[in-house]
Amino acid sequence: MMQEFYNELQSGKGPVFLKLNHLHSDTVGKIEAVLHNVERPSRGRFHENRGTNYRERMIEMHISEIGFCSGHSASGVYVDEFARTTVPGLYAAGDMASVPHNYMLGAFTNGAVAGEHAAEFAANVDLPDYDPGDVAREQARVLAPTRREDGIPPNQLEYKTRRFVNDYLQPPKVTAKMKIGQARFAEIREDMGSAMVVRDAHELMRSLEVASILDCADMAAFASLFRTESRWGLYHHRVEYPEKNDDEWFCHSILRKQNGQMTAEKRPVAPYVVPIEESERSAYDRQRIRQHA
Amino acid sequence: MPIAHTPTTVPVIVDEAKCIADKGCTVCVDVCPLDVLRISDLTGKAYMKYDECWYCMPCETDCPTGAVTVNIPYLLR
Numbered sequence: 001m002m003q004e005f006y007n008e009l010q011s012g013k014g015p016v017f018l019k020l021n022h023l024h025s026d027t028v029g030k031i032e033a034v035l036h037n038v039e040r041p042s043r044g045r046f047h048e049n050r051g052t053n054y055r056e057r058m059i060e061m062h063i064s065e066i067g068f069c070s071g072h073s074a075s076g077v078y079v080d081e082f083a084r085t086t087v088p089g090l091y092a093a094g095d096m097a098s099v100p101h102n103y104m105l106g107a108f109t110n111g112a113v114a115g116e117h118a119a120e121f122a123a124n125v126d127l128p129d130y131d132p133g134d135v136a137r138e139q140a141r142v143l144a145p146t147r148r149e150d151g152i153p154p155n156q157l158e159y160k161t162r163r164f165v166n167d168y169l170q171p172p173k174v175t176a177k178m179k180i181g182q183a184r185f186a187e188i189r190e191d192m193g194s195a196m197v198v199r200d201a202h203e204l205m206r207s208l209e210v211a212s213i214l215d216c217a218d219m220a221a222f223a224s225l226f227r228t229e230s231r232w233g234l235y236h237h238r239v240e241y242p243e244k245n246d247d248e249w250f251c252h253s254i255l256r257k258q259n260g261q262m263t264a265e266k267r268p269v270a271p272y273v274v275p276i277e278e279s280e281r282s283a284y285d286r287q288r289i290r291q292h293a
Numbered sequence: 294m295p296i297a298h299t300p301t302t303v304p305v306i307v308d309e310a311k312c313i314a315d316k317g318c319t320v321c322v323d324v325c326p327l328d329v330l331r332i333s334d335l336t337g338k339a340y341m342k343y344d345e346c347w348y349c350m351p352c353e354t355d356c357p358t359g360a361v362t363v364n365i366p367y368l369l370r
Binding site: 041042045046049050150151153155202205206 | 294296328329342343345348349350363364365369370
């Protein structure tokens with residue numbers, strides 16, 4: 001639906017509205033209970049402030065609002081149905097794993113599955129030897145921003161990274177823009193390594209988060225450039241490769257760090273745990289609006 | 294280089310008359326996923342130290358005395 005929303009805005013026919021005022025007030029109440037309690041807890045208060053009520057009129061929607069809960073995207077650390085990564089004994093759960101994102105119930109369930117299997121694994125394995133040098137190097141990396149007197153605070157590095165993600169990586173994806181984004185991320189990474197400064201434990205936490213955010217930005221650009229097709233409507237619309245190509249790209253794009261460099265490779269999609277009908281496999285494509293009204 | 298402080302109206306407001314942080318309560322600080330609330334050394338009451346709020350509201354929902362209010366900030370109104 002994101003592509004259709006985007007088309008509407010780009011065509012100059014926007015804004016796009018959510019229309020519920022033709023429904024019975026009780027029905028609107030049921031929908032509100034989902035939107036205001038399950039989905040975004042402060043949304044009711046937001047509408048109160050604006051003086052807007054679904055019962056009275058259509059409500060303008062932002063393009064980012066239409067992704068309701070139950071999971072979007074499945075990018076992240078590659079895991080199987082037990083939340084196991086490809087590293088034995090290492091588990092990943094929640095939005096950082098390759099599971100549907102953006103909903104708490106899914107994250108809780110995924111976390112429980114990961115925890116149970118990890119506990120089982122840990123019960124049968126002894127702690128291996130490790131190199132104290134590795135620990136010292138990691139400590140030095142993590143604490144470096146605390147040892148500077150002066151420099152760039154993490155919130156500014158984060159803001160700048162996010163701005164380049166928004167301005168250069170957002171779909172429709174253009175190769176030249178993504179490459180500019182990558183060049184700027186490299187500059188930010190240099191600044192982060194040489195000049196980030198933190199003044200307390202909270203800022204230290206944020207400094208670690210910004211390092212992850214920057215890694216994600218870099219990986220998003222790299223993976224987008226690797227996949228020479230378009231897929232998932234607007235989410236991966238590559239302008240230079242507008243067609244979906246199942247023959248070559250019905251697969252995962254796996255990124256690795258090898259000799260300090262990012263690399264990309266394909267990984268076949270594992271057989272479905274729950275079997276699905278052949279007709280369901282094309283359901284996503286069939287629900288798209290192909291023709292303009 | 295010096296670091297500036299930009300004024301914003303914080304979204305999380307604590308009613309100090311109701312707040313029992315000075316009696317050892319840390320519920321709002323503990324439930325905040327953004328780690329932005331603190332207990333003031335001066336007043337012994339909870340307050341929002343870092344304006345990185347998501348407006349997710351567990352601080353308000355879980356406060357045992359109803360001392361916490363989450364406001365939608367001006368820029369989002």
